[in-house]
């Protein structure tokens with residue numbers, strides 16, 4: 001049987017409400033480049049991808065101004081209401097090109113600091129695995145569960161030894177991920193990452209330890225931090 005191909009999906013159809021900016025966060029700039037352009041060029045220049053699909057918001061006004069729009073390696077499609085809808089729409093758009101057993105790596109457009117070593121390590125660790133997995137970082141802080149209400153109080157300290165922060169890329173078999181996402185969306189399960197969809201289908205994705213500085217730009221102060229991390233890499 002031939003070696004599976006690797007496909008890349010970078011959902012970029014979000015509006016980035018928490019950023020309170022004039023444009024979606026993937027179109028904010030670091031060193032005069034769109035975050036989305038930094039993310040895509042770093043991935044495509046370091047990973048052995050067969051192709052790349054980027055779901056965009058139906059009213060996107062910025063893509064045509066991006067460097068990526070003239071990159072022949074990248075295709076686009078229309079994203080959906082939630083992140084999972086956007087990822088599923090990208091998988092459907094790749095349906096004709098990808099085999100069921102191929103790998104698909106899904107990476108947030110808003111994570112420009114992914115280190116190339118983490119990407120290659122994820123691919124190396126998972127390539128022979130039947131299910132796949134994700135980059136993740138062990139939790140460093142002491143964690144508290146809180147009471148409900150306007151001024152929460154500590155209910156208890158949670159054992160952090162078995163807790164990890166889910167990062168991206170997340171890497172799964174193309175057919176299994178498409179099926180898992182379809183089933184979650186049909187059954188109304190909330191999925192905020194690909195791994196949760198695979199978990200709902202009864203799989204146990206592997207956790208591959210990645211760098212804690214693979215930051216998702218979410219609030220305005222993350223922008224300066226991402227710029228600093230990129231300058232140090």
Ligand code: C5P
Pocket residue numbers: 010011012013014015016026055079080081082083084086087108109110216218
């Ligand atoms: O909003 P959040 O930080 O969870 O978004 C993570 C990624 O998912 C971002 O790259 C965002 O553009 C993308 N997204 C999407 N379609 C949506 C919502 C988010 O492609 N409907």
